Amino acid sequence: MVVPSTAPLADVDPTTYEAEPTISLVGRALRNLKDGESFVVLDSHGDLGTIPGTAEGLFFRDTRHLSRMELRLEGQGLLLLNSETHDDKAALSVDLTNPMLDGAAHVPPETIFFERTMFLWSAVWYERLSIRNFTSIGHRLTLDYRFDADFHDLFEVRGNKRKTRSPTSVEVTAHDRVEFYCLGLDNVARRTTIGFAPAPRTLEGNRATFDIALGAGEKTSLFVTVACDERASATLMDFFRAYRESCRARRALTADIVTVESSNELFNEVACRATSDIYTLITSTNLGPYPYAGIPWFSTVFGRDGIFTAMFMLWVDPMMARGVLRTLAATQATETDPRSDAQPGKILHEMRHGEMANLGEVPFRRYYGSVDVTPLFxxxxxxxxxxxxxxxxxxxxxxxxxxxxxxxxxxxxxxGDGFVEYSPASAGSLKNQGWKDSHDSIFHADGTGAEGPIALCEVQGYAFAAKRLAARLAMRLGHEEVAASLDASAETLRVRFEEAFWDDDLSTYVLALDGAKRPCRVRASNAGHALFTGIAAPERARRVADGLMGRSGFSGWGIRTLAQGEARYNPMSYHNGSVWPHDNAIIAIGFARYGYKAETIRVFEGLFDAAKNQELRRLPELFCGFMRRPRRSPAPYPVACSPQAWAASAVFGLLGAGLGLELAHASNEFRFREPLMPVFLDELVLRNLKLGSTRVDIRMHRYGHDVATTVLERRGHAKILVIK
Known part of the structure; x- marks a missing residue:
């Protein structure tokens, strides 16, 4: 049963839910780590909170438990040598050295080496600071950690203003330990406990000072732990044991997935980074693994993001889909609650645990304001x-x-017109409730906003595909009459969709129908989702594809959310002209479904080029939709999440679409339908492809526009079909 919030929503403008921090996330290099319900955002030095107004901090269950942690030598910052997040261990290593020290000229610059190794495990941040003297004489150094905890809600960090909040206290509880405490307005006690080993010379509420004596060539280490609640503090491990446990858990999570190797080292880096990002964002629950949406703004359960991530990863790791399905089933609404947009049978949009959600200042404690998640489920x-x-x-x-x-x-x-629509159920609801849920994303050709109830183009496709697939489920479960009824309903919807949404002058399906059933005659990427779901008529699918891949739609890096020339087109906007990797993967899968494999590969090549131009070879949540220019990278979107689960998984969605990879359990067949590989891949090896009890390793080699397939190893009896 969904328990409605008892608190009224504050006077909120739903547009304030959109991330609008004052400082760009791409203005300087940031690093992040995640485990379970905690994540940390740091600068490249391994510090956080050195610049106010950023997304930096250690967060646990939507609350910032650490807002500042700076390492200083003789009161000065250190010089950065290298900063790298490990793909396989979800740890950050930072190499630093000393600058010319004011008042300490006896220590030559760049002679003391510092290595910071950090990771998260069970709601605790662990750090080991290794220090080594590379001079031939001994030195005495003063080292400080400066820290603070503000317990700000994540939405406040994102830019929401609050009228009041509870005070924070700090107490030195032992010679090696400091505790920050806040009893929230929601009556939830939140604690941050910072521990040091060895104990510092002096320990104050916001500062720990160490005297370090290093002989010639000597080295030493300091250890820091930051525990985000009582449970984490009670189960605190030493650094090395916790590191081993975290590595063991990471290996177990990925032990049985499909691995991808290729002849292109850059693509291998992109695929490895995507895999690392996805399994960093995975949170293990008693219902199975669930990919949290993204860092920093969306590190929690999102229905839509989790579903699309699981769809793209289905051939890589089907257990992810099982975890997503079971989690969303367990949180399915059973009652009507306008404050959370809940209705019986509706699937969760978003779930939050912070103070603002608990108080109803934002509606997202358990929020159901998505029109598309239920058919996608x-x-x-x-x-x-x-x-x-x-x-x-x-x-x-x-x-x-x-x-x-x-x-x-x-x-x-x-x-009652046969289409699935949405309209906000309360003043605090999201104004728009499809995947393009920003306040300005659904509009008419002249730029005026659409008034609801709004029927989105892509949502009708999702409803059509949901009924078609549910009919097959019903047949498997022995419900023949239900299956027939679902098939008939899907066909009725398909016919009505063609009549109401197709615009011959635009050569595409319109963005939406408003409450008066007037079409929003706007060329947008949403129409590509009609190909993904199979609702589009074949003769019209070609015209949709041509429009999306034309100059107004395709930037060279990917398909824009909105075509150039539309009233609200802005390549720097969130949903009105930007490029989203997951959106492109959905459309590319749709292209492949209708046999447009060359277009699928072209999208794949554009996004690969975008990824290899990104730091860490990572596809972000989105990037700007400016036309591709020679010797220039895609323009970043300033507050995009990175990593983002459905962006990372888009790599595998695109690869599977190009290969035409289908897992057909009913006929016990691996199918490669019209396989095509992009020009940047000459050879590809897929290991541990699974179908029932069968496991296969397959090599695929590109010869021009053809692909040769070789079975390297097969354990089981499933057939392997290459359909050309």
Whole structure:
């Protein structure tokens, strides 16, 4: 049962939910780590909070538990040598050295080496600081850690203003320990405990000072722990044990996934970074693994993000889809609550644990304001069964699937016209509730905003695919009449969609229908999702693809969310002209579905070029939609999350689409339908592809526009079909 918030929503403008910090996330290099429900954002030196107004900090359950942690030598900052996040261990290593020290000229610059190694484990930040003297004489040094904890809610860090908050206290509780405490306005006690080993010479509420004596060539180490709550503090481990435990858990998480190797080292880096990002964002729960959406703004359960990530990763790791399905089923709404946009059968949009959510200052404690997540949930269940044959899990989910289907037909169709629509249920609701949920993303050709209830183009496709896939589920479960009814309903929707959404003059499906059933005659990437779901008529799919891949749609790096020339087009906007990797992967899969493999590969090549031009070879949440220019990288979007789960998983969605990879459990077949590889790949090896009890390793080699397939090893009896 969904428990409605008892607190009224504050006077809020829903546009303030959008991330609007005063300092860009790309203005300087940032590093981040995540484990479970905690994450940390640091600068390249391993410090945080040196510049106010940034997203830096150690966060736990949507609260910043550490707002400052600076390392200083003789009162000065250190010189950066190197800063690197490890792909395989989710740890950060930072190499530093001493500058010319004021008042300490007896220590030559660049002679003392500092190595900071940091990681998160079980809501604790662990750091080892190794110090080595490379001179031939001994030195005495004074080292400081300066720290603070403000317990700001994540939405406050993002830019929301608050009228009041509880005070924070700090106490030195032992010779090696400091505790920050805040009893929130939501009556939740939050603590941050900072420990040092060995104990510092002096310890104050915001500063620990160490005297370091190093002989010629000597080295020593300091250890710091920052625990985010009582539970973490009670289970505190030493650095080395915690490091071993975190590495062991990371290896277990990825032990049975498909691995990808290629002839292109840059693509290998992109694929490794994507894998690392996805499994960094995974949070293990008693219902299975769930990919949290992104750092820093969205490190929590998001229904839409988790579903698309699981879809893209289905051939790599189907257990992710199982975890997503079970988690979303467990949080499915059972009651109507306008303050959270909840209705029976509706699937979760977002879940938050911070003070502002608990108090109702933002509506996201358990929030259901997404019109598309419910049909997407049904789609994922059908795709999961097709790929795995896991009828036991799907049978257990069948009541949730039925409830979701009822929501689509009853609550989702607000005016009884057969389309799924949305309109905000309360003053605090998101104004727009599709994947483009910023306040200005749905509008008419003249730029005026659309008034609801709004029926989005892509959502009708999701509803169509949900019913088609649910019909197959019903047949497998022995519900023949239900299956027939779902198929008939899907066909009716398909016909109505073509009549209402196709615009012959625009050569595409319109963005949406407003509450008066007037079409929003806008060329947008949403139409590409109609190909992804199969609702588009084949003769019209070609025209949609041509428009998306034309100069107004395709930037050279990817397909824009909004075509050049539209009223609200702005390549620097969040949803009105930017490029989103996950959006491009959805569209590219749609291209492949209709046989437009050359277009699929072109999108793949553009996003690969974008990734290899990014720091760490990482695809961010989005980037600006400016036209590609010679010897220039894509322009970053200033507050994009990085890493972001559905952006990282887009790499595997694109690869699978190009290869035409299908896992057909019912016929016990691996299928490669019209496989095509991009020009940057000559050879590709997929290891540990799974279908039932069969495991295969496959090599694919490109010969011009053809692909040769070699089975390196097969353990089991599934067939491997290459369909050309």
């Amino acid at each position: 049904v789609m994922l269940a059908g795709m999961y069964l097709d790929a795995t044959g896991d009828l036991e899990t799907v049978a257990a989910l069948w009541p949730n699937i039925q409830a979701a289907l009822r929501w689509i037909d009853e609550y989702g169709d607000q005016d």
